Amino acid sequence: MNAAALQPVAAASGLTLISHALCPYVQRVAIVLHEKGLAFERRTIDLAHKPDWFLEVSPLGKTPVLQVRGESLFESAVICEYLEEVAMPALHPQEPLQRARHRAWMEFGSTVLSGIGAFYNAPSEALLRDRAQDLRARFVQLEQVLAERPHAGPYFAGPGFGMVDGVFGPVFRYFDVLDSVPGMADFALWQGLPQVARWRAALAARASVQQAVGADYAEGLRAFLFARGSALSRRMGAPAA
Ligand SMILES: N[C@@H](CCC(=O)N[C@@H](CS)C(=O)NCC(=O)O)C(=O)O
Structure with missing residues (x-):
């Protein structure tokens, strides 16, 4: 089986959260997705055995990665700010x-x-x-x-x-x-x-x-x-x- 065939398939929402079961940075993204009512598919990996497809989409080899219409976003704070820009309700103050x-x-x-x-x-x-x-x-x-x-x-x-x-x-x-x-x-x-x-x-x-x-x-x-x-x-x- 080639690496492409193992890549996560985006959920109907177009959002896939590449996760590790204990990662607190993944959790903060999952929380923001939930607060904004955005459905997502979760794909959990083992950080002790990183699959090749994961290393291809995670430049630092870290979770979380949020896949949005084929684009891979990394760094939890950046992902949260992106979600803040595209979906309501606002979770930051306006001022x-x-x-x-x-x-x-x-x-x-x-x-x-x-x-x-x-x-x-x-x-x-x-x-x-x-x-x-x-x-x-x-x-x-x-x-x-x-x-x-x-x-x-x-x-x-x-x-x-x-x-x-x-x-x-x-x-x-x-x-x-x-x-x-x-x-x-x-x-x-x-x-x-x-x-x-x-x-x-x-x-x-x-x-x-x-x-x-x-x-x-x-x-x-x-x-x-x-x-x-x-x-x-x-x-x-x-x-x-
Ligand atoms: N600054 C990153 C930190 C993410 C991070 O450190 N993730 C850990 C898991 S909680 C990780 O993937 N570490 C790489 C490893 O264990 O090899 C973020 O906010 O997304």
């Missing part, structure tokens, strides 16, 4: 300064995702503790931003769900699994952060956030974390690497 501010907090969300990766990959208990402190510092920053809002939420921009929310739904979802790892409570990641807690709960209850992953997400994430060979893996009962 340019506020829109720029929201994009900046999306970028902040990507930095938190890097911090989560650094945390679960930490090779030693000492580094795990340091990286937990880094994460805690980010959540404290978020609490301050949320506390200074001129409205009551529950979302970043108020009562309406926005693009920033689509970034943080997948961020907080990690902790639905991580919070149950032995000893996590000692890091006090969420202590004294009521606004963040409320935001996290509102995002977890949102249909678009829920549907962005499969039913086996939590189990898959646990298996992934267990297999990292990291300090966190050992806390989960994995043998020392």
